[in-house]
Amino acid sequence: MTLEPAAGAVQAVVLYDGRLLLVEDGGWALPSGTPQPAESPAATAARVVYELTGYLVDGTEPLTPEDGVSAVVCQLLSETPSDGASLAPDRVRWAPIPETADVTLPAVVHEYLQGHTPV
Numbered sequence: 001m002t003l004e005p006a007a008g009a010v011q012a013v014v015l016y017d018g019r020l021l022l023v024e025d026g027g028w029a030l031p032s033g034t035p036q037p038a039e040s041p042a043a044t045a046a047r048v049v050y051e052l053t054g055y056l057v058d059g060t061e062p063l064t065p066e067d068g069v070s071a072v073v074c075q076l077l078s079e080t081p082s083d084g085a086s087l088a089p090d091r092v093r094w095a096p097i098p099e100t101a102d103v104t105l106p107a108v109v110h111e112y113l114q115g116h117t118p119v
Contacts, residue, residue, distance in 0.1 A: 009034050011071045012045035013109055014057055016079075019094035020113065023052055023087055028095070028103050030071070045072035053092045054081030063108045071109050 011030040014021035022028040033048035035041065042059025049057045057074035085092070095103070097113050105113075 009069050010041045010044040010048065011069060011106070011109070012049045012057065012059070013063070013071055013073045013112065014049060014055070014076055015073070015097075015113075016076045016094065019096050020100050021049070021053065021055065021076075022093050022095050022100070022103065024091040024093070028093065030105065030109070032069075041070045041072050042074075045074050049074060050082075050085075052085060052087050054083065054085035056082070063106075063112060069106060071106055071112075073112065 009032045011032040012021070013030060021031065023031050031045075031049045031052050033044060033051075035044040036047075039047070040059075041062055045059040046057050049055055055076060056078040057076055059072040059074050061073035063071040063073065081089075081092075100113065
C-alpha cells in the first residue's frame with residue numbers, strides 16, 4: 001500500500017537544508033491527510049506532519065491545488081521530532097531534493113522543488 005492522497009487531501013511540503021521530508025507506507029511520499037471540519041489547508045498540513053512525524057511545522061505557502069489535492073509549503077520549527085509520532089523513525093526520512101525525482105509528487109510540487117534545489 002502506498003500513501004496516495006485522497007481527493008480533498010492536503011500534502012505537506014517540508015524543506016530543510018536542501019532536503020524534503022518524506023514518510024513511508026509501502027513507498028515514500030509527502031505527509032498527507034484530510035482536513036478536519038473548518039480546518040484550513042495550512043493547519044491541516046501542520047497537524048498531519050506533527051501527528052505522523054513529531055516535527056513541528058507551520059504551513060506558510062499554499063501551492064495551486066491539482067486533481068483535488070492541495071499542497072502546502074511548511075516551515076520547519078523544530079529540528080528534533082517530539083515523542084508520540086504515529087510513524088516509527090525508520091518510516092520518516094529527509095531526502096535530498098535530487099533524490100526525490102522518482103517520488104510520486106504533484107507537478108506543482110516538482111516545479112516548486114526545482115526552484116529550491118541547491119546547486
